[in-house]
Amino acid sequence: MMLVAAGCGWAQADQMAVRKWVGANEKKILEEYSELIRIPNVTADLKNVRKNAEFIRAMFERRGVAARLLEVEGASPVVYGEIRTPGAKRTVIFYAHYDGQPVDPKEWLTPPFEPVMRTASVEDGGKVVDWRAAAKIEPEWRLFGRATSDDKAPIMAMAAALDAMKATGAKHRANVKFFFEGEEEAGSMNLEKFARQYKDLIQGDVWLICDGPVHQNRQQSLFFGVRGVTQVELTVFGPRRELHSGHYGNWAPNPAMQLSRLLATMTDGEGRVLVPGYYEGIVPMTESEKRAMRAVPDFDAELMAELGLARTEGSGEKLIERITYPSLNVRGLQSAGVGKEARNVVPAQATAAIDIRLVKGLDWRRQVDKLVSHIQSQGYFVTEKDPTEEERKKYAKIVRVRRGGGYNAVRTSMDLPVSRAVIAEMKRMHPDLVLIPTHGGSVPLWVFEEVLATPLIGVPIVNHDNNQHSYNENLRMANLWRGVETMAGLFAME
Amino acid sequence: MMLVAAGCGWAQADQMAVRKWVGANEKKILEEYSELIRIPNVTADLKNVRKNAEFIRAMFERRGVAARLLEVEGASPVVYGEIRTPGAKRTVIFYAHYDGQPVDPKEWLTPPFEPVMRTASVEDGGKVVDWRAAAKIEPEWRLFGRATSDDKAPIMAMAAALDAMKATGAKHRANVKFFFEGEEEAGSMNLEKFARQYKDLIQGDVWLICDGPVHQNRQQSLFFGVRGVTQVELTVFGPRRELHSGHYGNWAPNPAMQLSRLLATMTDGEGRVLVPGYYEGIVPMTESEKRAMRAVPDFDAELMAELGLARTEGSGEKLIERITYPSLNVRGLQSAGVGKEARNVVPAQATAAIDIRLVKGLDWRRQVDKLVSHIQSQGYFVTEKDPTEEERKKYAKIVRVRRGGGYNAVRTSMDLPVSRAVIAEMKRMHPDLVLIPTHGGSVPLWVFEEVLATPLIGVPIVNHDNNQHSYNENLRMANLWRGVETMAGLFAME
Numbered sequence: 009m010m011l012v013a014a015g016c017g018w019a020q021a022d023q024m025a026v027r028k029w030v031g032a033n034e035k036k037i038l039e040e041y042s043e044l045i046r047i048p049n050v051t052a053d054l055k056n057v058r059k060n061a062e063f064i065r066a067m068f069e070r071r072g073v074a075a076r077l078l079e080v081e082g083a084s085p086v087v088y089g090e091i092r093t094p095g096a097k098r099t100v101i102f103y104a105h106y107d108g109q110p111v112d113p114k115e116w117l118t119p120p121f122e123p124v125m126r127t128a129s130v131e132d133g134g135k136v137v138d139w140r141a142a143a144k145i146e147p148e149w150r151l152f153g154r155a156t157s158d159d160k161a162p163i164m165a166m167a168a169a170l171d172a173m174k175a176t177g178a179k180h181r182a183n184v185k186f187f188f189e190g191e192e193e194a195g196s197m198n199l200e201k202f203a204r205q206y207k208d209l210i211q212g213d214v215w216l217i218c219d220g221p222v223h224q225n226r227q228q229s230l231f232f233g234v235r236g237v238t239q240v241e242l243t244v245f246g247p248r249r250e251l252h253s254g255h256y257g258n259w260a261p262n263p264a265m266q267l268s269r270l271l272a273t274m275t276d277g278e279g280r281v282l283v284p285g286y287y288e289g290i291v292p293m294t295e296s297e298k299r300a301m302r303a304v305p306d307f308d309a310e311l312m313a314e315l316g317l318a319r320t321e322g323s324g325e326k327l328i329e330r331i332t333y334p335s336l337n338v339r340g341l342q343s344a345g346v347g348k349e350a351r352n353v354v355p356a357q358a359t360a361a362i363d364i365r366l367v368k369g370l371d372w373r374r375q376v377d378k379l380v381s382h383i384q385s386q387g388y389f390v391t392e393k394d395p396t397e398e399e400r401k402k403y404a405k406i407v408r409v410r411r412g413g414g415y416n417a418v419r420t421s422m423d424l425p426v427s428r429a430v431i432a433e434m435k436r437m438h439p440d441l442v443l444i445p446t447h448g449g450s451v452p453l454w455v456f457e458e459v460l461a462t463p464l465i466g467v468p469i470v471n472h473d474n475n476q477h478s479y480n481e482n483l484r485m486a487n488l489w490r491g492v493e494t495m496a497g498l499f500a501m502e
Numbered sequence: 503m504m505l506v507a508a509g510c511g512w513a514q515a516d517q518m519a520v521r522k523w524v525g526a527n528e529k530k531i532l533e534e535y536s537e538l539i540r541i542p543n544v545t546a547d548l549k550n551v552r553k554n555a556e557f558i559r560a561m562f563e564r565r566g567v568a569a570r571l572l573e574v575e576g577a578s579p580v581v582y583g584e585i586r587t588p589g590a591k592r593t594v595i596f597y598a599h600y601d602g603q604p605v606d607p608k609e610w611l612t613p614p615f616e617p618v619m620r621t622a623s624v625e626d627g628g629k630v631v632d633w634r635a636a637a638k639i640e641p642e643w644r645l646f647g648r649a650t651s652d653d654k655a656p657i658m659a660m661a662a663a664l665d666a667m668k669a670t671g672a673k674h675r676a677n678v679k680f681f682f683e684g685e686e687e688a689g690s691m692n693l694e695k696f697a698r699q700y701k702d703l704i705q706g707d708v709w710l711i712c713d714g715p716v717h718q719n720r721q722q723s724l725f726f727g728v729r730g731v732t733q734v735e736l737t738v739f740g741p742r743r744e745l746h747s748g749h750y751g752n753w754a755p756n757p758a759m760q761l762s763r764l765l766a767t768m769t770d771g772e773g774r775v776l777v778p779g780y781y782e783g784i785v786p787m788t789e790s791e792k793r794a795m796r797a798v799p800d801f802d803a804e805l806m807a808e809l810g811l812a813r814t815e816g817s818g819e820k821l822i823e824r825i826t827y828p829s830l831n832v833r834g835l836q837s838a839g840v841g842k843e844a845r846n847v848v849p850a851q852a853t854a855a856i857d858i859r860l861v862k863g864l865d866w867r868r869q870v871d872k873l874v875s876h877i878q879s880q881g882y883f884v885t886e887k888d889p890t891e892e893e894r895k896k897y898a899k900i901v902r903v904r905r906g907g908g909y910n911a912v913r914t915s916m917d918l919p920v921s922r923a924v925i926a927e928m929k930r931m932h933p934d935l936v937l938i939p940t941h942g943g944s945v946p947l948w949v950f951e952e953v954l955a956t957p958l959i960g961v962p963i964v965n966h967d968n969n970q971h972s973y974n975e976n977l978r979m980a981n982l983w984r985g986v987e988t989m990a991g992l993f994a995m996e
Contacts, residue, residue: 235748241840248810253857254729254943257831258773259814259824264832264854268765277763279752316742316894320753330753337751338758340844341837341852346735350834350855358835360758361844363747400810449748 023437025176026496030168030489034145037492040067041164045123045153049160051107051194057084060106061190064163065089068186071170075186078206083198084190088209091184097502098426099183099212101462102495104162104219105192108155115479123153129473130480147486150471156483157474162218163188165469165491172496181502185212192219196452203459214426215456215464216498220447221472222487224307228438228494230431231466232297232422233446234453235331236366238414239339240376242383243359244270245395245406250344250353260354264343266405267358273386274336274379279321281336283382291369293332293445296422300443304328331448334375335365364414365450372414380409418453419446420463430465433501437494469494517931519670520990524662524983528639531986534561535658539617539647543654545601545688551578554600555684558657559583562680565664569680572700577692578684582703585678591996592920593677593706595956596989598656598713599686602649602975609973617647623967624974641980644965650977651968656712657682659963659985666990675996679706686713689907690946697953708920709950709958710992714941715966716981718801722932722988724925725960726791726916729825730860731944732908733833734870736877737853738764739889739900744838744847754848758837760899761852767880768830768873773815775830777876785863787826790916791939798822798936825942828869829859858908859944866908874903912947913940914957924959927995931988963988 030037047063048056061077061084068075068089077085084107111120118124118136126134127149139145166186172178187210191198203210223229246263247256275281293301308326312318322330343358345351364379366372380390389395389403392410399406420427422443435441447466456464469491470476471484524531541557542550555571555578562569562583571579578601605614612618612630620628621643633639660680666672681704685692697704717723740757741750769775787795802820806812816824837852839845858873860866874884883889883897886904893900914921916937929935941960950958963985964970965978 237748237846239844239846241844246811248808251809252943253829253831253833254731254859254941255825256821256942257857257859258769258775258827258829259816259819259821260809260811261813261815262832264835265765265769266771267835268762268832268854269771271759271762272766275752275759277760281752313895314742315745315750315754316889316891317740317754318895319755319898321755322753325753327750327753331749333752335747335752337747337846337848338756338762339747339838339847340840340849341758341761341835342840343835344833344855346834346836346853346855350733350735352731352733352831352857353833354831355834359840361838361840363751363846365748365751395810397810401807401812404813447748448750449746 022176022178022500023493023497026169026172026178026493029172029175030492033171034489035140037164037168038139038151040167041151042123044160044164045156046121048121049106049108049155050110051191052110054084057107057190061085061087064106064188067167071167073170073186078202080198080201080205083201086190086202087186087188089186091180093180093183096181096183099185100498100501101185101187101210101212101215102166103187103189103215103217105159105189106163107190107193108158109193109477111154112479117480118152120154123151123156125149125151126482129482145485147489149485150482151485152480152482154481157221157470157481158476159192159219161470161483161488161491162495165488165495168492169495169499172492173499178496178500180499184499185210199452199455200459203455207460210460212462214430215462216430217453217464217466218469219451220466220468221470221474222468223305223442224311224472225305226471227305227440227442228434228490229442229444229468230434231444231447231468232427233368233417233419234451235446235448236370236372236415236417236454237450238364238366238372238376239412240362240364240379241359241410241412242267242270242362243357243408245357245408246354247356248400250356253352253354256354262354264355264358267343267360270383270386270388270407271338271360274382278323279330281334283336283378285378286334286336286375289369290334290367291419294421294423297445300422300445301328304442304444331446332367334367334370337363339363365448366417367446368417368419370417372416376411383407383409415452415454417446418457418464420465424463426463427465429501433497434494437497467494467498516670516672516994517987517991520663520666520672520987523666523669524986527665528983529634531658531662532633532645535645536617538654538658539650540615542615543600543602543649544604545685548578551601551684555579555581558600558682561661565661567664567680572696574692574695574699577695580684580696581680581682583680585674587674587677590675590677593679594992594995595679595681595704595706595709596660597681597683597709597711599653599683600657601684601687602652603687603971605648606973611974612646614648617645617650620644620646620976623976639979641983643979644976645979646974646976648975651715651964651975652970653686653713655964655977655982655985656989659982659989662986663989663993666986667993672990672994674993678993679704693946693949694953697949701954704954706956708924709956710924711945711947711958711960712963713945714960714962715964715968715970716962717799717936718805718966719799720965721799721934721936722928722984723936723938723962724928725938725941725962726921727862727911727913727940728945728947729940729942730864730866730909730911730948732858732860732866732870733906734856734858734873735853735904735906736761736764736856737851737902739851739902740848741850742894744850747846747848750848756848757852758849761837761854764877764880764882764901765832765854768876772817773824775828777830777872779872780828780830780869783863784828784861787939788915788917794916794937794939795822798938825940826861828861828864831857833857859942860911861940862911862913864911866910870905877901877903909946909948911940912951912958914959918957920957921959923995927991928988931991961988961992
């Protein structure tokens with residue numbers, strides 16, 4: 009039976025028709041998806057990554073999409089596709105990535121590229137089931153395999169959504185473009201090149217970034233930005249070599265203690281960064297964004313219990329508020345040895361690895377400059393290399409600062425017409441839609457904003473408890489089926 | 503030719519006679535010493551350690567010493583020997599140890615238990631020479647091999663001194679006892695047992711601890727004490743697992759930053775410990791000790807240049823003064839990863855390894871109590887184990903404190919008659935003798951003071967730049983020859 013969508017836009021009936029079609033075609037979808045998961049896709053495995061690209065290109069071509077591979081020298085290809093819709097007023101570009109994180113098969117319960125279904129997560133005691141033989145596929149079942157969630161799921165959902173639209177007679181109203189990257193898990197190192205080289209081809213009104221998980225309480229969410237990020241490594245130098253702590257301790261300056269003192273000057277212990285100017289230049293949240301933040305379901309208490317925390321930083325501010333500030337996080341410390349490696353020495357050096365997250369309005373290089381100025385104000389000589397003998401003689405306090413790469417935050421206004429259209433469409437499908445002004449994490453989405461000058465909105469579909477980037481990655485079936493509906497709805501958007 | 507010592511005590515002539523004998527017998531001494539070095543002596547290598555004991559017992563027996571092995575269950579033996587001198591008014595016990603530090607042969611230029619002579623240290627470009635074929639053994643040459651300096655050198659010097667005394671007709675005036683331990687490099691874990699089990703046998707008026715290096719400027723030194731030591735390991739707990747720093751940074755408390763803040767409260771950044779009561783109970787230096795300290799050659803500027811330090815802690819106090827205080831030294835730091843191991847996480851925990859040195863009057867357990875009280879005063883819940891779920895829920899700041907073993911400092915008064923006698927004897931031989939009230943390092947000499955109630959004085963003979971505990975350990979020939987003289991002089995002491 010074919011259900012025809014009626015009227016302007018995507019109605020309840022269309023969604024129900026797609027849902028019904030999905031219910032009747034679950035095994036067919038899973039069969040094709042299993043084939044896709046079976047192609048290893050670790051970013052560095054260029055040969056197999058390209059096989060994924062070819063496979064996906066063919067998937068979309070079979071469905072009538074003008075699909076091709078975009079190439080940039082030395083990069084894995086982008087799978088690009090187009091659906092032109094006569095009379096369309098808008099072009100919507102769907103982003104996803106088909107490469108995956110590295111795998112250590114020893115850590116996986118079943119091989120990462122041989123998808124299996126379990127009745128639940130491994131942590132919840134899920135048992136392997138033969139979904140092909142099952143009378144019904146339960147919505148809480150999960151398909152295990154690398155990239156089942158991150159980030160082949162949206163690609164499969166889009167392909168199935170095209171089938172569902174065809175079967176139900178639903179129509180496209182906007183132009184649709186597909187842009188599937190193969191290097192995301194290695195930092196999208198060629199994304200800027202692709203954007204510049206194919207700038208004319210990939211013009212559109214909005215990028216929908218189909219990546220990441222939905223809210224922890226399983227409500228569908230949209231996100232409108234991500235934070236920028238950069239890293240800095242600080243190494244404080246003590247004596248030229250490790251010294252016997254009995255003979256020289258508390259006479260020779262101790263770099264581990266110096267580093268501790270230095271780090272302690274950087275925050276107030278409550279998460280507020282004390283580096284002068286750290287919060288200057290932040291683009292304030294709009295009224296819409298503030299409203300959205302207040303409406304985000306409060307999950308802090310559950311998270312604190314799950315993480316074993318009796319308190320959080322920020323004097324009681326919620327997590328969703330905390331990520332609207334730039335952060336300064338000590339991600340690692342090292343000096344001489346601890347535990348079995350501990351020796352009675354004055355260490356020769358001490359290192360802190362720091363990451364800085366940025367919000368809209370801040371420049372990542374400038375933010376590190378502020379930190380360096382602060383370090384200098386604490387009496388340190390700052391160098392980019394190991395100190396020379398001359399420098400050692402001259403300066404009482406020496407720190408080597410190694411700057412890493414980075415990029416800025418992006419945040420699309422929720423008040424743009426295209427934002428409103430996407431929000432409206434999504435709300436129709438998901439009345440409990442959660443609007444997240446910015447994610448705390450970082451993805452190099454600045455390319456879309458800075459190079460292409462196009463707004464972007466994040467449309468995640470997968471479960472948050474999916475073990476992405478780790479072993480036993482999985483996709484919850486209910487998320488896949490709802491994802492197909494979501495993609496069909498967005499494809500049909502005006 | 504035999505030179506007979508005349509008069510009471512050891513005169514210039516006796517010393518010259520011994521020096522002459524040594525000059526004529528260098529190769530004979532080195533031949534026997536090479537044989538001793540060839541027996542591997544890593545403390546844990548019990549079978550070979552015992553071979554060393556047997557060899558040394560035989561060395562001293564051949565020289566007319568009543569020598570035997572003292573045994574304690576599960577321990578490597580002590581080589582014990584006696585020379586009874588009719589009419590003696592005093593018994594002097596010579597301590598040394600015949601076991602050595604572990605070796606990693608890959609790091610050694612030549613195998614650690616195949617002694618070779620070089621013309622200088624490796625750092626100064628010393629070349630291997632065939633000393634057996636050489637016309638003259640230069641005083642700056644060095645014999646390389648594990649334990650050549652630490653601590654077989656005094657044992658060889660004592661054996662050669664007995665030969666020299668016999669050859670020159672020098673006489674013992676006091677009773678002499680030898681006590682050579684085989685477990686020092688593993689912490690003398692059975693020394694207390696030996697002392698208690700053989701308490702009656704090893705009575706004497708003074709222990710001469712023949713271990714460690716002479717002053718850095720190569721002047722002969724005596725030391726009258728060592729610092730006590732203990733270790734503590736602090737681990738601050740953050741979230742139950744490492745968290746994504748973008749999603750949770752500056753919301754989830756960061757244990758690396760917390761630990762840094764905590765460490766920063768422990769000292770003033772100038773080496774002064776701020777833990778309340780840390781300096782309470784210290785037995786002050788006597789006038790003799792203060793005078794001795796002022797007379798110790800100032801080596802700080804040279805040391806600072808060698809170590810690449812533009813400043814030291816303690817507001818300009820000299821090293822020799824600094825070691826008269828208890829210290830608090832961060833000997834290691836670790837949290838998540840740095841360098842290539844760095845990940846963008848909020849670490850789950852952060853650890854600092856600390857060692858505490860103690861001076862006379864302080865109790866090592868009590869000193870750690872003071873530190874723990876200080877930590878509690880900073881708002882921490884202190885536990886000895888990983889926190890339970892209940893504790894995680896209850897306490898905002900949690901630190902695990904692991905206490906290591908330890909022992910107290912000892913310091914023999916320079917004003918005791920026996921101290922004065924040893925000082926006088928040594929000054930006769932070494933007019934530029936340096937008197938060091940206490941070493942900065944720690945050796946469990948408390949056993950002699952607390953169990954045996956006998957004063958002790960340290961008589962080091964080897965060069966400070968000997969790579970002891972490291973690879974390419976070596977002994978400077980001039981130190982060995984002067985060591986033989988020194989031992990002969992002490993043997994002849996009244």
